Amino acid sequence: MTKKEIFLVSAFKENSVIRQILGICSSLAVTNLMMNSLIMGLGVIFSVSLANLTISYIRNWTPRSVRMMVQTLIIAAYVIIVDIFLKANMPDISKQLGPYVGLIITNCILMGRAEAFAAKNKPIDSFIDGLGAGVGYTIVLLLIASIRELFGFGTLFGISIMGSWWTKWSIMVMAPSAFFILAILVWIINNRYYSSKA
């Protein structure tokens, strides 16, 4: 596979959230605002691509029996960088995301990509695969967030879209809407693009 194909496959064709329902623990919780989703997505792109790169570099020296622990610690190191960066530069968003930044560590996408791709492939390919997985995750996050923020607050990225007459749908801000919107998204995409497989 060429580098471009690796990226496209892991971002769209095998999109972790839609196709494998991985990593939704955190993806549902932060999607009530576009800004939070974007920051969360960037955090995941950063940690998954660099963690993949590192794991791939040391893949031949890692004993099989402890590789899960090694992978987790590598991921944790990058997530700590993201957390410290957010605390220092965007304290408000860091407070809103709360524990969900730390939860990137247990996000199944990172572990999944490390295990399925980085443990077997060359560093640069792994980096691109991680980049793809992160971008795919961010796009899904932003899709869900755009619906929730538009109807829940009448804004996008905090900019008023609907005007002052808009009655906020408080259900969109609450938990159940996240489940419904993701389910509908999965439904539409499965029917539209993967109907032969589904």
Added chain:
Amino acid sequence: MEISSFVLFWAAIFTSNILLTNFLGMCSYLSVSKEVESSFGLGMAVFFVLTVTSALNWIVYHKVLVPLGLVYLQFVFFIIVIAAFVQLLELVVERYAPALYYTLGIFLPLITVNCAIFGVSLFLIIRKYSFIQSIAFGAGSGVGWLVAILMLAGIRNRMKEKFVPAGLQGAGIALIITGIMALAFIGFSGIVNVQ
């Protein structure tokens, strides 16, 4: 925080259910919930590990990391505590209770990467709970997770024979069911508020 531990325990089950309002532990929740029996096994394991690790992580954070000024390493320490405890539990259960090991054993490795365990540890630091409150919150979250996965498994069992649109089969319909469950749990939300 002046909220009593008893209230916190019930609040963690109903008004701020770890799964239905905080979305934690979704991965194993969706993949294991096909059978009631295995859901119960995983739920019990989560409940036990959650209760003990929230106590352990409280001690690690307040008695080790804060005095040493290593707070920024909390993620790494929490993960190690959880992984080590799960590993230890696996050894002990295998040695002394083989029967239990066959029902719970296969779920134990899944628990290390369960976001609910790690998430609860982070919540109790962020919300500044006391030691007793942390145990109550951990135990309550465990019970809440058990309740949620049992409900989903029961409903999915009943849905086996029913028609589900092709695109929604599997995870899609499970998400919709969870959404309806979350909607039902919002009914509890006025009783007590813990944030």
